Amino acid sequence: MPDDQPLPSPLLDRLAALLGPRGILTEAADLEPHLADWRALYRGKTPCVLRPASTQELAEAVKLCAAAGAPLVPQGGNTSMVGGGVPDEGGRQIVVSMARMNRVRDIDPLDMTMTAEAGVVLKAAQDAAAEAGCLFPLSLGAEGTATIGGVLSTNAGGNTTVRYGNARELMLGLEVVLPDGQVWNGLRRLRKDNTGYALRHLFVGAEGTLGFITAAVLRLFPRARESEVALCIVRDEAAALALFRRVRDRDETAVRAFEYMSGTGVELYRTQIEGGTVPLTGGEHYVLVDLASSRPDAGLRALMEAVLEEALEAGEVLDATIAESEAQRAALWRIREEHPEAQKREGASVKNDVSVPVSRTPELIRRSSAALKAMIPGSRPVPFGHLGDGNIHMNLQQPPGMQAADFLARSHDIMDTVNEIVRELGGSFSAEHGIGRLKTDMMESWRGGAELDVMRRVKAAIDPRGIMNPGKVLP
Amino acid sequence: MPDDQPLPSPLLDRLAALLGPRGILTEAADLEPHLADWRALYRGKTPCVLRPASTQELAEAVKLCAAAGAPLVPQGGNTSMVGGGVPDEGGRQIVVSMARMNRVRDIDPLDMTMTAEAGVVLKAAQDAAAEAGCLFPLSLGAEGTATIGGVLSTNAGGNTTVRYGNARELMLGLEVVLPDGQVWNGLRRLRKDNTGYALRHLFVGAEGTLGFITAAVLRLFPRARESEVALCIVRDEAAALALFRRVRDRDETAVRAFEYMSGTGVELYRTQIEGGTVPLTGGEHYVLVDLASSRPDAGLRALMEAVLEEALEAGEVLDATIAESEAQRAALWRIREEHPEAQKREGASVKNDVSVPVSRTPELIRRSSAALKAMIPGSRPVPFGHLGDGNIHMNLQQPPGMQAADFLARSHDIMDTVNEIVRELGGSFSAEHGIGRLKTDMMESWRGGAELDVMRRVKAAIDPRGIMNPGKVLP
Structure with missing residues (x-):
């Protein structure tokens, strides 16, 4: 179906019948919070927002959408730094909010595992672990809003990665609704399980382009004393x-x-x-x-x-x-x-989420700061972040007195300047925020050739109709 | 090309020209050590053993074989517990030994990384790390023979998994020769890198069915004091x-x-x-x-x-x-x-490599032991292993006086008995040894439905000709 065709209205009727009044939003005011990312980089349109209450409901909805060729955009807490969770401007992409699937299904302090649904807010997961006398160590700025489905789909990092790893390392098993509506129950709570391809690692970090993560088995740790x-x-x-x-x-x-x-x-x-x-x-x-x-x-x-x-x-x-x-x-x-808040109050700034081998971090900070200052006189580099992981947010604050718009017009030059140094140091142009929509056009130059070829083949194999979060991750 | 056709002899000539006399074995005596697994479960045939000296040589050889539709069997130290590294009986599968690609390319005690080629023996990798004042913690019985390519391809576990994780968790980046001969250089030494699908996790544990792991960036740790x-x-x-x-x-x-x-x-x-x-x-x-x-x-x-x-x-x-x-x-x-050696000297035994949630380990040992003793009077359960990971080798020793062959004829019954209990406890029929050839016929019943469907699609997408290690992992 061509991109500019409206969705068939019978689809919306069927979705409404399936999900009930609480499960589908269509009023403009209700759609509003789901259309734009919090950084206000993108603003899209959607015919409706689906709010399934269960894995089974979501699976049935996906089957209906797949049959109609309707594209789907999974949305967690909508705190993406790269526009990963919002629909495009075409008006056909249906937002699927995981907000109602917010149950902690199980906590086991002996196995040190928690089974949580995608819509559980990260802070709520931390609190649930603490109540059971354990620690769920993933911790990041947006933890009061970001959800388990979102942090897994983006393989979020944060402050404690140096000790506990990214979201990926904290995950033992997944439940996933595939792009054809099949449910894969991979909620195994095993420390060792070598039985074929590690599919769970494919869905983690795929930013919703391969299916919906609906629940996960997470690792817990003894709390700090x-x-x-x-x-x-x-x-x-x-x-x-x-x-x-x-x-x-x-x-x-x-x-x-x-x-x-x-x-x-x-x-x-x-x-x-x-x-x-x-x-x-x-x-x-x-x-x-x-x-x-x-x-x-x-x-x-x-x-x-x-x-x-x-x-x-x-x-x-x-x-x-x-x-x-x-x-x-x-x-x-x-x-x-x-x-981040201090930077915001001081004026406009451009963010860079880059990583290098830990040993090259000093060079990254020194060279990037010098290059950015030379490029825009009066601008102020504000590098900060996870030195223990080689992950520095190489941010740049506008020069005092400059118009914010004039400064932000240089965003791409600023990112390019930092990324050129990152590339020389063997680093990555996206350390923990992912690709989303913001960085898809960098994939070809950074991950082109064999790597992007395999990614595209995997995408086509798992989502042959291309309905999962189109326009994100892959260029 | 049908399975019973001999390989075209021009292919062998071209491979010989490409790899040189040290790079290809064709004499029966030279092939011998590559035909059978060390457990003597399988014995196959091969027209030749390739021994590429470099990634580029291997890539060129794979291109030749892909064009001829010749199936390839990657072989590391050939210590698989499940027959994962040996050719079948058809005589067409070409064994590719990684033994000559045995260079530690780089060790960086500041980044705490080592870049090692696939043929580096695990013990040699441990020693190289120790010489640099660091620890490479993966440790298992076969470490004097098993190779880095092998332990990654099988996501090996071992004694220290409870603290350091499986081989997967010790890997930051990979270099892979794909089934079409493309080389993917993913040797990034980054702690954080969220740039598309985590392909490295797909090749780890794929047992050579998706391509050749030729080198890896491994994580090092401070040594124990x-x-x-x-x-x-x-x-x-x-x-x-x-x-x-x-x-x-x-x-x-x-x-x-x-x-x-x-x-x-x-x-x-x-x-x-x-x-x-x-x-x-x-x-x-x-x-x-x-x-x-x-x-x-x-x-x-x-x-x-x-x-x-x-x-x-x-x-x-x-x-x-x-x-x-x-x-x-x-x-x-x-x-x-x-x-294992003591069991061998005592007589015949049947091995089970199973895992359950850590909390269910006592039940696994107790119930399996009772069921096995009831099944074969006089048999002696010898459970041992990694309780901290929920991974117990639920082995059974033959009754004294029984014919070994009679006992071994019950192998499948024994495995089934244990696996039935494992399934009830939410466990896995292969914790750390993988699937290889031994357990492919269990995949359908344990991982069937959506999971196996996705695995098959991934396999077809990356290896459309099906030339990589046929008959392993996927049924």
Whole structure:
């Protein structure tokens, strides 16, 4: 069916009959929150929003849509950084909200697993694990809105990846509705299961282009009984990496997070966020070290002090403070977490979510910052993020006084400049945010040849009609 | 080309010209070691064994074979437990040995990565990591022969999976020769890279049915600076699990291995293996606890003692001994590692490599043992293995005095009996050994429906001619 044909109205009638009044939205006001991404990069149209209440309902709806050739856009918390969860402008793509499938089906503290439906909000999953005396460690800025289906579909990372891995590593099994409406029940809670192709790893990170993740078995961990957080001013980017290496080599299992921040970013926090106090000011380069252990006698305070002392003596750390209470730990973390908000209040900024081998992180920050400043005089690089994973958000703040629109018109040049350096360093143009719609046109140059060829063959094999989230991931 | 047609001799001539005299074997004596698996389950035929020296050579050879429709069987160390690396009886399947591609291309102790070719022996990879001051943690019985390409293609597990994961979790990137001879260079050494489908996870565990893994980027870890090993007699299967939970909840990062052994198996070790001494005898159920940490001050001895004391008081542990030296640690591990050899010397045995959710492990051992003993009077269950992963080798030893052949004729009944219980417990019929040729006929009943449908579509999409390792994995 050509893209400009309206959807057959009998399809909508059938969907309404199948899903009931709570299961389908068609009023303009109801559709509104589902049409645009939160970064306001894209705004699309949809004939309706489906809200299935169960896997079976969704499967039946998908069968109807597949038969009609109607394209489908899975939507979780709609917090994508790359426009992955919104329909295009054509008006044919049907949004499928997973919001009503929000049940934690099972928690087992002995197996250390949780079975959660796609629409469970990440924070709710964390809370459910905590109530069972366990930890679900995935943690990221949007956790109050992002859903389990979404974080798995995008293989989300976040602050604790250095210790626990991405969403992928926290998943043991999946339930998936395929593009033809078949239900694959792969909700196995096994640590070892070598029985054919690892399909679950294909759906994780596929951004809804191969089917709907409807539920997942997630790994849980013992909760932390001891933790220490320190804020450090480090000499330069290389010293930040040297400090990471010191902590990691001492006890890699204790490093829950290791975050880099620039002096510019910390200063933006101090000036733009209410109550934004910073115990150490005047640095050019900051690092947040977060250590945690399930042992109550892990001796993390001594470990932190020993490492910082060594690094101070080596001239890598110039100043450091260790939080003395839970409140102080939260206050230090706030400096890092409010970076996006502080940037927003300061004016326009362009975001880059890139990664390099951990060893090349200093070079990435140094070279990108210099290139960006040379490219747009007066612009201010605000690199921050997960140095322990080699994943730096190489963001750029507009020059003071420049028109936001003029600055944002340079977005693609800015991304290209950073990406050229990333490529030279053997890195990736999308570390944790995925491709969505924003980066599809970069796939050919970065993943072209054999890799994209195989991806396209897999897509055609699993979704031959091409109805799953068209226009996302693959160019 | 029908299966019973001989391969065109021009193909062999072209392969010989391409690979040179060291790159192709055709003499019967040279082919011999490549025709049968080490368990002697299968014995096949091959017109030649290819031994490419480089990825490029292999790619060119694959192009020639693809054009001629010649089926290919990748072979690493040929230590498959399920006949995954040997040709069938038809005489057309060409064995491709990866033995000459055995270079460690790169080790980076800062990135904590190693790039190794497929033919690198696992032990050699471990040694290379150790020389660089790091740890490559994958460890299994066949490590002196098994290769990196093989352990990745089968997603091997082993003793340390409870702490470090399977081979899959130790892999960051792959280089693959596809079934059409294209080379995919996915040797990225990134901790985060969300750029389309995770193809690397498709090739890992595919047992060579989707292409040749030619090289991989592997994750390294800080080496252990402290370790403790204890052997315990536990009250019963449930007490073994309770002890695991105690240690894990105290410090899950310290548990390097947690292995269950039956009294029968320990007694076989004592009587069948030279120097097979056991410090604690007379138990019905044994557990080997191995704790390790990269911290030199981890306090593992105190942790081990505290946990064992609690478990003794709770009546879960009946007796325990902690090794006092490296030699004693090795001696305790030997009890577990010599289980297969001791079983072999005692007579015929049937192996089962199954997994269940960790919480169901006691039930698996108890119910399977009872069912097997009832089925074949006088037979002796020898369950052992990775209780911390829910992966028990539910092996059965022949009754004394019975003819080996008569016992082995019951192999399928024995496997079926165990698998029926495994299915009821939500487990898997292949935990870490894979499917190979031995278990293909179980795929339909265990993974049939949507799952097998998607696997078949993926296979057809990536290997449309069906030349990669035919007869393995997919029924």
